Amino acid sequence: MNTEKLNFTVPSKTKMFSFILMGIGLLSIILMFVMDKGNEELHYHAHTRAWSNVFAGSFFFMALSLAAAFFLGLQYAAEAGWATTIKRVIEAVTAYLPWGIAFMLLIFILGQLHIHHIYHWMTEGIADPNSPNYDEVIAAKIGYFGIFWWVRTILYMIGWWWFTNKLVKNSRAADALEIDTNNSYHWKNVKLSAWFMVLFAVTSSTSSWDWVMSIDTHWFSTLFGWYIFSGMWISAIVAITVLIIWLKKLGYLEFVTESTIHDMGKWMFAISFLWTYLYFSQFMLIWYSDIPEEVIYFQTRWESYKALMWTVFFVNFAFPMVMLMSRDCKRNFFFLMFIGTIIFIGHYLDVIMIVMPGTVGHAWTGLSWMEFGCFAFFLGLFIFVVTRALSKAPLMVKNHPYLDESLHHST
C-alpha cells in the first residue's frame, strides 16, 4: 500500500473551487436581499424569500452533517464492521456540524429580534388578545414556543455537538496509541453511540417540529420528524458516497473495496425508498382524511408549487428507483456519482419545498437563481470545511477491532 496516500492534502483546485462557489453564493445572497421586495397584496414581507433561502441552506447542510454523525454512531451501536474503512470520510462530513449549528443559531436570534419573519409564532404580540397581531390558534400553542422552545433548541445544539465531537475525538485518540489492547476507545464510542442514538431518535423528530414544522405554525403532522430525518439521512449518504468516489479518483482510499461502495449504493437506494415511503404516507393520510386544517399544507403546494412538488417526487423517488435497481449500476462509480449528485440537488429542492410555502406562500414565482446561488454558497462552505477536516487525520483508522473485516469486505 502506498503510505503517502494515507494522508489527504486538499488539492489547490478544490480549495479554489470552494472559494469560487462561496464567492458566487455570497454575491447572489447580497443581490437576493437587494432585489427581494415586499408585496402588500399577497401579505408578503420584503426579504422573506431571501431569508428563507438562507434558512434552507443552513438547515440542509446542518441536517446533513448531523445525519452523518448519526450514521457514524449507527455503525458503532450496531457493531457493524463493513464501514470501518470509510469511517474517516463520515467523520469529515460531521465536521460541518458546528458551522451548521452556528448558522441556525444566527437565524433564530435574528428571528427573535424580528429582523426576518420566517417563524409566524415569533411575531410580537401573537399571544396577546389586545394586539393586532393576535392569533388564537398560535396563542393556544404558545407555551410550547417562547422560552421553552429556546431551551430545547440550545439543548439539541449542545447535545449533538458534544456527542459528535466526542466520537471523533475518541477515534483520533485511538490513532495516537501504538496498540490498543482492550479496544478501549472503540468500546467508549460504542457506549457513547448507544446514548447518542437515543438522543438522536428523540431530538431529530422534535427539532424538525421546532425548527421546520413550526414555520407552518397552524399546521401539524406526526410523521413530519421522520420525513425530515429520512431526507437528511439520504443527503448524508450521498455526500459520503460522492466523497469516497472522488477520493478514489484522486488515488486515495485504495483500501476501500468495491463492495463497500456497492453497499453505499444500496443505502442510497434503500433510504431513497424510506424517504418516498414517509413523504407519501404523510401526503396520502392527509389527502384521504381531508381535514381542512391539514389539507391547507398541500393545497398551498398544489396551487403555487406544483412543478417543484412533482420534480421533488420524481427526482427523489422514480429516478433512483429505476437507476439504482441493478447491481451493476451500484458498482459503477460514475453512475453512482451522477445519480448521487442529482438526488442531492433533489433533496435540497425538497427542503425548499418544505420551507417556502410557509414563508413566501403564494408570492412564489418559481425556482430562480436565488435558490441556486444560496445553495452554491453553502455547498462551497461545506466542501471547504469537509475537505479541510479530511486532511486533519489519516484516511486509515488505527486500533479498530473491525478494520480487518472491513478491508476484506465482499458481498
Place this chain on the structure above:
Amino acid sequence: MGSAVAKTKHIIHGVFNDEVPLLEACKKLRASGIRIKDVFSPMPIHGIDGVIGVPRTRIAICAFIYGITGTSLATLMMWYMMISDWPNDIGGKPNWAYYLNVPAFIPITFESTVFCAAHGMALTYFLRCWLVPGAKAKNPDPRTTDDKFLILLELTDEQAKKAEEILKSNGAEEVNHKGSYIVPAAYTLEEAH
C-alpha cells in the same frame, strides 16, 4: 472438438478443515482447467461463486418480472373493483377514474408487488434447487453440515491425477475416491473443450 469416445469419470471428494485453503485450492484447480462440480460448506462463503465458476444468478430478473406482475394484477383488480364494476363513494373521494383516486391505491399496489416478488422468488429458488417436500438431501458427506468443507469433482483419468495433487498440496485433509461412472460416447462431445 474432441472425438466421441466413452469416458470413465471419477468422483473425487476433497475435504478441508477451513474455507481459506479450500478457496485457494479452487483457484488452482480452475487455473489448471479443471471444472469444479460443486462445493459443500457448513456456512455461506462470500464470493465463492466467482471462484468456482458459477454463473451470475438470474433471480434478480425473475424478481423484476414477478414484481411487475404483482403491480399489474393489483392495478387491474382495484380498477375493476373500485372503478369499473361498483364505484364506491369513500369519504367523498373521486371514483370515476383510476388516476384521480390513485393515492388510495398505492399501498395495495406496493404490497402486491412485494408479495408477488418475494413469493415468486422463494418458489423459484425452491424449485430450481429442487427443495420440494420429500426431496432427498444431495449432500455427499454429512460432515459438511458440521465442520468440514468439501470440493466435489467428477473427472477423467488424467485430470483426476492432476486434481489430486493440487488438492493435497493445498491442504486437503482427505482426498476420497467415491467410485466412477462411464459417460457414453454420445455425451462426451459437448464436454470436450
